[in-house]
Amino acid sequence: MGETSTRTVDRAIDLLAVVCDTRGMTLADCARATDLSASTALRLLRTLEAKGFVQKTEEGLYSPGRRIMQLGAAALSEESLIDYCKADMEALVSDTGESTYLSVPGFRETAIYISIIEGTHSVRHTSWVGRTIPLAGTAAGEALVGRVAPGAYVVVEKGVEADVTAIAAPVLSGRRVVAALSLVIPSYRLNEVLVARYGELLAATAGSLSSGLSHEPGVPTAALSS
């Protein structure tokens, strides 16, 4: 795919990445970091600036502009998160046989299910997209309010529903919790070993998803698109 790439756009994007990764750079810093001539870098940065992707301070330092914030916010919308998490949620269901949920903060002190992939057992937890659950007393809620450390998981028995146990882990974008990934399992099917196993699997999955949404300078994105 590299040979069908558009060099000029490649270069502009590299400059954008540099500005987002290391804010407060001079033109000369940007040119060096991307191995471009200062003239070329200036012209491309000017284009990015005109489009709102970067901004230049009075001192001549470049930092991200509003447009990249806007597009980033749009990209982190629910639809994107659903798409982004789908394969991993399906893998979770494959590995555990249990129903997996993706939830985000709702209005006031609620969370809302935005994506559900049901488990494979004939006795399984069932719910619906759009359902709201309270933040308080639920595993997803705990994860969403930041009570669960990145890479960890929380277990809540008899939270909203009496016969189920929920395990949840936070999905972060940078340092910000953007979603909670959870498994909701009929309690009779669980024991301590399984809870630990599923919890660790869930936390690893959420951690991997979080890594993909984190600020990773210099990541070869083509290699990560698989």
Next chain:
Amino acid sequence: MGETSTRTVDRAIDLLAVVCDTRGMTLADCARATDLSASTALRLLRTLEAKGFVQKTEEGLYSPGRRIMQLGAAALSEESLIDYCKADMEALVSDTGESTYLSVPGFRETAIYISIIEGTHSVRHTSWVGRTIPLAGTAAGEALVGRVAPGAYVVVEKGVEADVTAIAAPVLSGRRVVAALSLVIPSYRLNEVLVARYGELLAATAGSLSSGLSHEPGVPTAALSS
């Protein structure tokens, strides 16, 4: 600045915006929306895809890619928010004479001050960047946990400190609360009229900041950079 723009980059960025604004578009849709030939649009979208800015589903539909999420997350980092809010915070201090604070969620159930612009009165509230305050019982906390509607404000007297009244409003990016903007004022200087006046001013400022971070398709960004 238009005549020094790089046409190829302009075009790629327009395509990126179209994909983020209206996800699930075909190549032909993208080409029409940007008035490019299908060949050109395909090549530019291929470049954006290789760089992770867009992704293409099995059905051939384009949606935002991980890289734009990552850069958006980085752009919404604290430093950017500080830069972005600075002028409006200064205007607030100008208009009210009171100290104004920008805070974001901290670890667990705290908020953290990331930017402070002190008021102009000799008797003024003083605090420090990096200070954490509890989410519970503070105006900023109320705003950060989503208890304050967009465009509204909350008033808390004797929250953390006995002699001050805090007014706060949420700053959103899309539907997500990313920060709280607040005024912290010695209580003796306030009456109901002033509280309402400052509250409305603060809410309007936070609303304006939120608008700037919202998903706004087709905004002429050069016009908004002033």
Next chain:
DNA sequence: AATATGGTTGCCATCTAGTGACAATGCTAG
């Protein structure tokens, strides 16, 4: 003060890389 170094910005000759018309192939609707 003079010199050296590095940064920013503009200019313009050069030529490479970006372009789009066209063709081939595939899919869908009538």
Next chain:
DNA sequence: CTAGCATTGTCACTAGATGGCAACCATATT
């Protein structure tokens, strides 16, 4: 089946992207 549209690849053409260079500025050093 035909027509229309979408996707993808090819290639001749030239426009636009490039970078060397100069002018100017700021700062540090001698």
